[in-house]
Amino acid sequence: MKVTFYEDRNFQGRSYDCMSDCADFSSYMSRCHSCRVHSGCWMMYDQPNYMGNQYFFRRGEYADYMSMFGMSNCIRSCRMIPMHRGSYRMRIYERENFMGQMYEMADDCDSIMDRYRMPHCQSCHVMDGHWLMYEQPHYRGRMWxxxxxxxxxxxxMGGMRFMSMRRIMDSWY
Incomplete structure (x- = not known):
């Protein structure tokens, strides 16, 4: 898995090749405004140490990702998402500490309110696979x-209440 980060838009300026998690880009480059994901799926963060808003990137070219995703800060850290082959299972709970209504999921859900009549999810147990969860129905809003x-x-996590979730599938790699 590999991603190349560039200081300027349109793949210009100094570059940095990354092949694993990176907690802070500041020692490699002062800013990052474009990137090429050569392989794999990655979570990008607008703060060092995997903090701040999260953005999902898969193979492709992102000549001006800040405009594309409506980001106000550039990428400061990244985490590689390992490929998963096999089943996907997650239990979601209405309240913290695995309390309240519980549902076990094995596939994508574009609205937990529509599917389960559950207004939001505040804790979960991921048993198998890698997942993206969104603060709004239909895979919209901030993601984790x-x-x-x-x-x-x-x-x-800033008081997030997740309302939709999807699996990160091996076909995305």
């Missing part, structure tokens, strides 16, 4: 990347 693990509370 979830890998296998237990997520007891979303309050440390």
């Amino acid at each position: 990347y979830f890998r296998p693990g237990e997520y007891r509370s979303f309050s440390n």
Whole structure:
């Protein structure tokens, strides 16, 4: 997996090739305004140490990603998303600490309100696969990347309440 970052729009200026997670670009370049994802899927963050807003990038060219995604800050860190082959399973919970209504999912859901009559999701347990969760129905608004693990509370994520989610499929690589 590889992504090349460029200081300026349209793949101009100094560049930096990245083949794994990078917590802070500042030692490689002062800014980043375009990138080429040669292979793999990546989460990009507008703050160092995988903090701030998250953006999903897959193979392709992003000559001016800030305009494309409506970003106000440029990318400061990135995380490679490992390819997953196999089943996808996640339990979502209405409240923190795995409380309230619980539903087990194995496929994409464009609206938990429409499918489950659940107004929002505030904790989850990802058993299999890698997922993107969105703050609004129909995969809109801010997104967050979830890998296998237990997520007891979303309050440390800026109070996000997720309303749709989709699997990161191997066909995206």
